[in-house]
Amino acid sequence: MISKQTIKKILSLSCIEDVIGDFIKLKKSGSNYRGLSPFSNEKTPSFIVSPTKKIWKDFSSGKGGNIITFIMEHEHLTYEESLRFLAKKYDINIDHIDQDNDYNKHKNQEKEEYEKLYLIQDYAKRFFINQLHETKEGQENGLNYLIKKRGFDIEIIQKFELGYAPIYLNRLTYTALKKGFKIQDIKKSGFTVVKKSNYFFDCFRKRVMFPIHNLSGKVIGFGGRNIDSKYSAKYINSSESNIFIKSKILYGLFQAKKNMIQENFCYLVEGYTDVISLHQSGIKNVVSSSGISLTVDQILLIKKFTKNVVLFYDGDRSGIKASLRGINMMLEQEVNVRILLISNGEDPDFLSRKYSFSELRNFLSKNSYNFVSFKQKIYEKFYKNDPIKKSFLIMNILNSISKISNVIQKELYLQEASKVLNIRQQILIYELNRINEKNAHKLKENPTFFSKKKNTILVVEEELIQLILNHGNQIIKKKEQNTTVLEEVLHFFKCWNLRFSLNKNQEIFDQICLKNKKTDLSKFFDKKNTKFYSLSKWDRKGIQVSSKEDHLNQYISDILLRYKSLYIYKLIQKEIIHYKNSLEKDENRKSCIKKIMHLTNIKNELHKKLHRFV
Template identity: 70%
Template structure:
C-alpha cells in the first residue's frame, strides 16, 4: 500500500543506532555499537549494530537484519507497522500508491483520528488525577494509600482519573476541535438523540489506559472509587471499536513484552491492579486478560513472545474456576503451562505486597504446579473414597492430556498421571485412545454440520437461485423459439451463446453436469434429450390448466419469454462478475509481490463491466 519511493526514503533517513538505542543500551565500540542481547540473558555483550551498513547482528541468538527486521523481531510489529513507526519518528508523510486509492478506502486516517482522541483522553485523565482537587482527593489518594502504588509506577502505566462531571471530557474535546461523531466512535462519549445531549462514558473512576503493542492507547478500563447505585459495576471498559476489541488484547503487554522475551516466560493474571502490583514488586513479565474470560486470541498473542505461561489467578472459587477453564485452551495452543495454587483470600496484589522480590520468586517457584498436580489438589477432597467420582476426575485429566499435540510431552504427562493417581499407565492409554476417537467423531460431525450449513447458504445465494432458474428454463423450454433482431434462436442456444461468450461455468456441479449433458448431445438428439428430461425433471411446473379450471389465472413463463430470458441472463452476469471481483480482491490482498498491479487492473476492468450491466438492469451505480 505504501509507495516504493516512500519506503526507500524511510529506510535512508532512519538511523539504526538511534532506533535500536531506544530499546537496549548501546555503547560505542570502534565504528560499531555493542550491547547486551535483548533476546537472551547473556552477561557479555554480543549484540552488534553497524551504522555504516545499517544492519544489526545478535550472536547469542543468531538473529540479525536491518532496522525493519529488528522492529519485527523485538517489538513484533508487522512490516507495515514498522514503516509507520519509523515514518512517524522522522516526520515522513506516508504516500500511498494512487491506484490503490481508487479501489480501497484507506482507513489509516480514520484510525489516526481515533488514536489522537485516545491520546488526548489519556492526557486529560492524567491532568485530572494530578492537578484537580477531586482527582487528588479521590483518584490519587486511592492509588497511593489504598492500593499502595508509587508515583513511578503510576506514571509508567499512565494512570488517570475521570471526574464526577457528566460531560467534562466531551466538552473539552469539542473545544479542542474534535468532532462528536469521532468521539462517539472512540467509545468515550455517549450521545442521546431523544434529549439531544451527550455525556462521558467514564465518571468518577480511576482510569487505566490500554495500549497496543506499539504503545498507542486504544481504550480504557475504569474502576469506580466507591460503590453506589449509579456506579454498580466495579470495572467498565471502553466499548468495542475498530481499535479496541477486548478478546484480542492483553493489559500490560506493551510494558511487559521486553521482559517476557528476556525471561522467556509470561505470568497471566486477571486484573489491572494485579499487573501493576507485580510490576512494582519486580515481576515485570506479567499481563492481564482485563477481567474477561481468557480467549484463544489472547493466548496466541502471548505465544508471539513465549511458549511458557504461568496462570496466577486469585485463590477464591472464581479464580480457581477461571484457572481450570483456561487449562485446555492453553494446552490446545501448544503452550507450556504452570498454575499457581494459592490460598483462598489471597491474590497477586496481596502476595506481591507480602514478599520481597526474592521471596516472591521463591514463593512462585514452590507454589506453581503442572495441570495434573493442580487439578489433583483441587479435586482430591471431592473424590476421596469414592471410585465413581475418582473415575470422572481421571477422565477430566485425560481429556486435558488429549489436547497436547507433542507425543513426547503427552507420554510424560501420562506417566505423571499414573504416578499421582496410582493407576496403571496401560489403562490410562486405553482410555485416552477412546477419548481421542470420540474427539475425532465430534470433529467429523462438526464438519458435516458445517458442510450442511454451507449447502443451505448456497441454496439461498442469489447466484445459485438464478442458476436453478436457468436450468429450469433449459429443461422446460429449451427448444422454445425466441425472436432476436437479426435472427431467431432457442432458449437453450441463447443461454449457451452467453455462457460461451463470457466463459461462464455453473457454480453448482449438479447444474453444470446437466448443462454438459445437453451440450454433449448431437444436434438431432438435443430435442429428444430435453423432452425426456422435461418429463422426469424435478423442476417441471404443474399443468396450468388445472388452475384455469378453478378460475385462477397463473402467468405462463412462455408469455414474455424474450424479455424474461434477457433480464435473467443480465442478472446472472452481474452476480457472476461480482463473484469474480471478490475473488480478485482476495487474490490482491494475499499477493505481496509485483503481480498485485495485474490483479488491480483486472479488478478495475471487471468493475467497469459490472457497472455497464447494472445500467442495463436500470439500477443506480
C-alpha cells in the same frame, strides 16, 4: 502500499544506533556499538550494531539484519508497520502508490477513521492524567486511592499512565468538543453517551482510569475503577470500536513484551492492579485478560512472544475455575502451561505487597504446578478421599491430555498422571483411546449433512454477486457510520479472509473491488442460466409485500452470515476427509480433530447469530 521513494527516504534518514538504542542500552566499542541481547538472557554483551554498514548482529541468538528486521523482530510488527514506525519517529511523510484507485481510496478512508480514534484516545489519556495530578478532586480521590489504598508509587503510576475521570457529567466531552473533536467521533470512541436533543454525558465518572495500549504503545481503550460505592459496577471498560476489541487485547502487554521475550515465559493474571503491583515488585513479564474470560485470540497474542505461560489467578473458587478453564484452551493452542496454587483470599496484588522481590520469586517457583499435579491438589483440597470424585478427576486429566498434539509430551504427561494418581499407565492409555474414539465418532456421525452444503454455497455465492451488481452502491445505515453494500461485503470478506468457491465469482468480485475503471462484467455471466424474478402486482389487490430493498440492512447481514456458515461447513468437510485418510497417523488425526472442533465452535456461534438451534 508505501512508495519506493518513501521507503528509500526512511532507510536513508533512519539512524540504526539511535533506533536500537531506544530499546537496549548500547556502548561504543571502536567503530561499532555493543549491548546485551534483547532476545536472550545473557550476562556478557554479544549484540553488535554497525552504523557504517547499517546492520546488527546478535551472536547469542544468531539473529541479525538491518533496521527494519530489528523493528520487526523486536516489536513483532509487519514490514509495513515497521516502516510506519520509523516514519513517525523521524517525521517523514508517507507517499503511497496508486492513490487514485477505488481500493486505495477506501483504505485511506479507513485509515483516517482509525487515526481519529487514536487521537481521541490519546487526548482522553492526557485529560485523565491531568485530572489525577493537577486537580484537587483527582488528588483527593484518585491519587489518594492509588497511593494509600493500592500502595502504588508515583513512578509506577506514571509508567502505566494512570489517570482520573472527574465526577462532572460531561467534563471530558465538553473539553474534547472545544479542542475540535466531533461529537459522533467522541461517541464512537466510547467516552460519551448521546441522548435525544443533543444531550450528552461522559461514560466514565469518578473513576481511576487504566489506559490500555496496543503493541506499539498507542492507547486504544480504558478500564475505569470506581472509588464510590454509589456506582454499582466496580470496573467498566470502553465500549468496543474498530481499534478496541476486548477479546483480542491483553492489558500490560506493551510494558511486558520485552521481558516476556527475555525470560521466555509470562504470568497471566486477571486484573489491572495485579499487573501493576507485580511490575512494582520487579516482576515485569506479566499480562492480564482485562477482566474478561480468557479467549483463543488472547492466547495467540501471547504466543507471539512466548509459548510458556503460568496462570496466576486468585486463590478463591472463581479463580480456580478460571484456571481449570484456561488449561485446556492453552493446551489446544500448543502452549506450555503451569498453574499457581495459592491460598483462598490471596491474589497477585496481595502477594506482591506481602513479599520482597526475591521472596516473591521463590514463592512463585515453589507453588507453580503442571496441570496434572494442579488438578490433583484441587481434588485433595475439596474432595479428599471420595473415589467417585477421583474417577471424575482422572477423566478430567485425560481429557486435558487428549488436547495435546505433541506425542512425546502426551506420553510424558501420561507417565506423570500415572505416578501422581497412583494408577497404572495402561489403564490411562486405554481410557484416553476411548476419549479419542468418542470424539472421532461425533465428527463422523453425520457426514452426508456436510456434503449437502457443497452445492448450497454456490447458490448463495450467485445470490451475493447479484446483490452486489444490483445494489452495490446503495447506502446502508450502520451504527458507526453509513456505508454501501459493496463496502460492507468487501469489509466482511477481508475481516474473515474469505474467497468465493467459484473462480468466476471471485474474478467478478476482484473486478468490481480492485479496478479503477468500470469493467464490462457481462462476459462473466451465463445469460441462459441467470434468472430474474419480480413480484406480481400485489399492491393492486391492497396487499403490501416488503421487498429486499426495504430491509437491505438485515438482508445483507443475514446473507453474509449464511455465506460464512456454509464456508465453514465446507472447511469441516475437508478436514473430515483428511481425517479419514490419515487414520494410521496419530499426529495427523489429532491435528484434524483440533481443527474440526475449532471450526464447529465458529459454526455454532454463527448459527446463534442466525437464530438457529444447533
